[in-house]
Amino acid sequence: MDRTPRLSRHQWIALDGLAAIAYLVVFAPGAVIGADVPAGVAVPLMLLIGAPAAVRRLWPVPVFLLVFAGSVAALAAGVLTDPFVAAAFALYPVALGTRRPRLPAKVTGAVAVAILVVTSVVGTPHGIWPRLGTAVLGAGFLAGAWTGGQLVRARRSEAARAAAEQAQRAVTEERLRIARELHDVVAHSMSVITVQAGTANHVIGTHPTEAQAALRVIESTSRTALTEMRQLLGVLRSGAEGVEFAPLPGPSGLPTLVRRAEEAGVRVELDLRGTESLPGGIALSVYRIVQEALTNVVRHAAPARCEISVIVKGGQVSIDVTDDGRRAGVSAAERIGADPNEQTRPRMPPDGGRVGHGLIGMRERVLVYGGSFRAGPRPEGGFAVSARLPLTP
Known part of the structure; x- marks a missing residue:
């Protein structure tokens, strides 16, 4: 039996909050300092990207759309320096809760691996298209997050199905x-x-x-x-009170x-x-x-x-x-001492x-x-x- 302690929903939300803070601490300073736009624009954009991730488990789809839209806007403004890390983080619970995805996990997984491999080998574009590499690499991160969520969901569904079958067999x-x-x-x-x-x-x-x-x-x-x-x-009805059974x-x-x-x-x-x-x-x-x-x-x-x-x-x-x-x-009559000539009961099968x-x-x-x-x-x-x-x- 698995005795590993499991975190509660509130504990997971608290960890998501710490992850959102860590994202802002790691990526926000460099994005704001190196941006070509004023800090009054860069800071709200980074907050729009990082802060909603803290409640991704409460409202998965709205949070992902908000974070993704902020990431695209920040990329266009030259503020975003990471490859859609926050958007991929917000996409994971969406994939985890999607029952019938349009794209199978194998397809998205293959796309993610292909993008990451090509990007690592060829490198990101330079010159007038420096943001294209971030977008391509971000697509790989998003595909990887989707694949991970779908695979975990499939594993949980299989485990639940196996548990239900085992319970049915026991019954x-x-x-x-x-x-x-x-x-x-x-x-x-x-x-x-x-x-x-x-x-x-x-x-x-x-x-x-x-x-x-x-x-x-x-x-x-x-x-x-x-x-x-x-x-x-x-x-x-063994749960009934006052019921005693003999050995x-x-x-x-x-x-x-x-x-x-x-x-x-x-x-x-x-x-x-x-x-x-x-x-x-x-x-x-x-x-x-x-x-x-x-x-x-x-x-x-x-x-x-x-x-x-x-x-x-x-x-x-x-x-x-x-x-x-x-x-x-x-x-039977002879066995019990009765008259042998008296009619006896029918014999049992051989x-x-x-x-x-x-x-x-x-x-x-x-x-x-x-x-x-x-x-x-x-x-x-x-x-x-x-x-x-x-x-x-």
Whole structure:
């Protein structure tokens, strides 16, 4: 970040005033003494040229026209000895504020360089045309001032455009992050709720106790989901007073996810090693990746057996979630002890239907940290998700 102190508008105007005084001190005495006109004419002309430059930032165009007209008059009277230095100084803010110049900066820059080079090589005319050299050299100074103002304006416009694009990218990335978080929360919770609601619906007449247990899971899951959604949506109004948010989830919250998945008919084995001191961003990514992978198991493979491994070793976090796929011939009624001949709810899509926003979201989380991600069916059956997150860039 650029921490260079910037001058205020009043400070710049004060510097312009000092520049105007310096111009008068350097050029006015010689112009007045060497002029062929009385001092009563030379002094006002020099003041007309030098003094307005102090307020060039307040009224750029009027100041330039006044200074330029005074310079031409002084040149014609034989008072001006400098090559339109004050006029070029006054022209700079005019060029800086002109959005669509008629002459491009490259053209005026080439003209300025050509005039200065030719003048320095050939020299100023002497004899009866001594003022012509001053006029030619002054044109070079004016062209140079115009070119400088246009180039600075273009650079500032480019910097402002880049800053606006960066701000827009930041807003877009934040929206995508919030959308991804909401997807993970909603997808997991709704999958569990759907499974439990289907179970309760099919056994409420024959196994009311099992139905009541499923409804308790639905209540608990929906409460947790609402809490997380309130926290995520609160990011959009984080400036509001009195709003407190719970800590972001991490590996320590995985046992809760496992318990919900087991209530939905998935037998889970969880292996956590060295996850206690993970950075906040990586800890959240680990939680969300496992959450989405486990959601896919509940949605597409339950009842099934699932193994989850999260190991921190060798400067990286290894995440592996595997399942053995849907067990053929085992219905939801058999899993909960109901009558096998009773009509059961429709089965979920097979493993091949898992590719969607969930896997894309997991891959994006991994790529943010420069890690690697793989997901797909296993040769022996089931599905596997594997992610590696480096702890250091």
